[in-house]
Amino acid sequence: MAYSPLVGYKDRKNGEGATDCCQWERVECSNTMSRVIALDLSDTYGGEYWYLNASLFTPFQQLESLDLTDNKIASCVENEGIERLSRLNNLKMLNLSGNSFNNSILSSLTHLSSLRSLNLFWNRLEGSIDVKELDSLRDLEELDIGGNKIDKFVVSKGTTNTIKNANLYKLAGFFAIWFIILQV
Template sequence: MERNFFLGRYLIWVTLLLGQLHGYKSCVEEERNALLEVKKYIISITREEVSDYINVLPTWTYDTKSDCCRWEGVKCNRTSRRVTGIAFGTLYLKENSLLNLSLLHPFQDVRSLNLSKNEDYDTTLFSGMFDDVLGYKSLGRLRSLEILDLSLNAFNNSIFPFLNAATSLTTLSLRRNFMDGPFPAKRYKSLRRSRNLEILDLSRNSLNNSIFHFLNAVTSLKTLFLRSNNMNGLFPVEELKDLTNLELLDLGENKFNGSIPIRVLPGMRKLKALDLSSNEFYASNGMQGICQMTNIQELDLSRNKLVGPFPSCLFGLTRIQVLDLSSNQLTGKVPPALGSLGYLKYLSLLDNNFEGVFSLGSLANLSELRFFQLSSKSKSLQVESEGSWKAKFQLRVFELPSCNLVTKA
């Protein structure tokens, strides 16, 4: 879901932000010199046409009176004065620039590395890695590293052997790189050594279904983003069966099709958020599998090809807070039983083929409801509002386009 309510996604970015806050004391001299070596290297791979008017890492200065813990993008531990977080920010690197991991080895206490680029700038960052000391084991030298953001770079599948050594990682983002499929899982070891990895973002690449064979050993995963890749076929139930700790799964904007599975393996019953939007699923009466996920709080099935009546088994999801069934082909009446989903905050039923009469009064007891959308392409849906009922909710968004609104005294 590309909205604020899809809270799981922002776990990555909030954590990374915390990793960039400034400390209070100057870092140790060894690490200060190491930061200046990093800057020197970045200058050497900066595009010549911009180096004359862009000051690379301007706060990283040779002035010995400058507190390097207050340099932009640097965070230090308040007690030990060692660097715990590094973020480069927007850079303008030469094409095919490589990340020299050995320059980061002095930072033994670093917990977060943000090497992503700024989405607002047309720049290219790193396209690969090199290391003349330890090769693929190089990232493993950073034994305290927990958060690694390599998003919006130009890495391809060859990045994975380096990552296999980073056993301390809890959060890894490779969003919007150049990874694609078929993915040669036999060539690269899986991330089975990453027993601490909980958040993984591989969205907006060109990966296909072969990536699942690589991921199925990462049983510690709680949050997995595979949005906007080249995946297709049926819902990958079997491929996900070993990821028994998953709480958030985003498979939106792919090409999955067919009926949503009628059964769900026990390992998926911990899911709290599931995004299957912008695929080609159909047959709303075959969603018994999803309805077995009794812990679901956020469900996005928008922009699919769901046909038939509103799936009544969804009323068993008593904890659901976000439900989006917009832009499908649902028919029949909008069920008044929606009012029984007492935790609903967000409900979108836009752009379907509903008919008949729906009373807004049936939602009166949804005290948490803040966002409501309803419309029908058939233009034969009548929305009825009775003057005698009092709503407990305080809506911030209320949209009824293409509906016939009738008010009763």
Template sequence: MKSCSAMETTSFIKFSLMSLIWIIVLMNEIHGYKACLETERTALLEIKSFFISVSDIGYDDKILPSWVGEDDGMSSDCCDDWEGVKCNATTRRVMQLSLNETIKFNYSSGSGSALLLNMSLFHPFEELQRLDLPGNWFTGIYENRAYDSFGSLKQLKMLNLGDNFFNDSILPYLNTLTSLTTLILSDNSIEGSRTKQGLANLRYLQVLDLSGNFNITSGSLTRLGRLLR
């Protein structure tokens, strides 16, 4: 009898736990609440770690301070609470990332070395439509499968790489972003000698900002204008 009673108690506990789980799930559906995807949350924290690793020592707490994980002793929804992150209201996937001037240097110490942008950091964001990375001292692209890294961002429509140190070598990589409608390359080191060939596949491009690239020639600007027709 005791054995039977124990089994009944165990079954009741399991049933109660399952019922509670279903109630929580149902309430979340009713109220439309969904947290950001764990894979994308992890990827965002990796991006934060990257920016901290390439910044000067002493700026850790100033770089994306709202991006916190369980290791920080607190947790928050990356879609609703993290600066510079905007998500799709239905899928809760990241749609927009604004990482303006995120890298921090101590200018008085003379630091601020050139950096390579690793686009593979953004691979997990399958619905990313806008990416802003201006003012981060990037000079080029990390070469490990760089073409694939750019090409995987199939929904990216706006890319802002202004106020960096990119030159014409970045153009073939940008050419794989065939869904782009807006490309901002202002205040870089673009000359334009390879721009027509480098951006020939961007048939949806409507806005191309090359202002502040002082080495670009008038002939290059004329050729670039034809890309937007």
């Protein structure tokens, strides 16, 4: 399925189409270089579930924040997954909440070493999640995986991740931190 999330964006000043994307709603550009640094594409697609081609974002080399919340993303196009975002060395915030990603997304995320904030709230994560899968995200400070059907959040011995603010509530119904298991 072809889908361009930026088609139809309006000039934020007068509502007309604009060729300068820095004038578009939901697009933030740097003041110094007029490069796109933030894309808020939350809740922009209301059709059927679809597959994301993450390569579409690789031209935005200065991108720091990408919000794809509530877009009915089922997964990614084969060989064009979230790991493609690893080319974006400045990407610090990725919000994938309210989509339909399953546990396979975790292996794709390991390539995004610059991330500080990752939101996977209300997806289709389930079962046991080993934080070691996110160990390569050394700068990760915030992780939101609430609203999923996770039975266990396992912190293995030798894990070096220093997540400072993790929303782990609703791991399995009303349970929370009690499901964190330290594997020695």
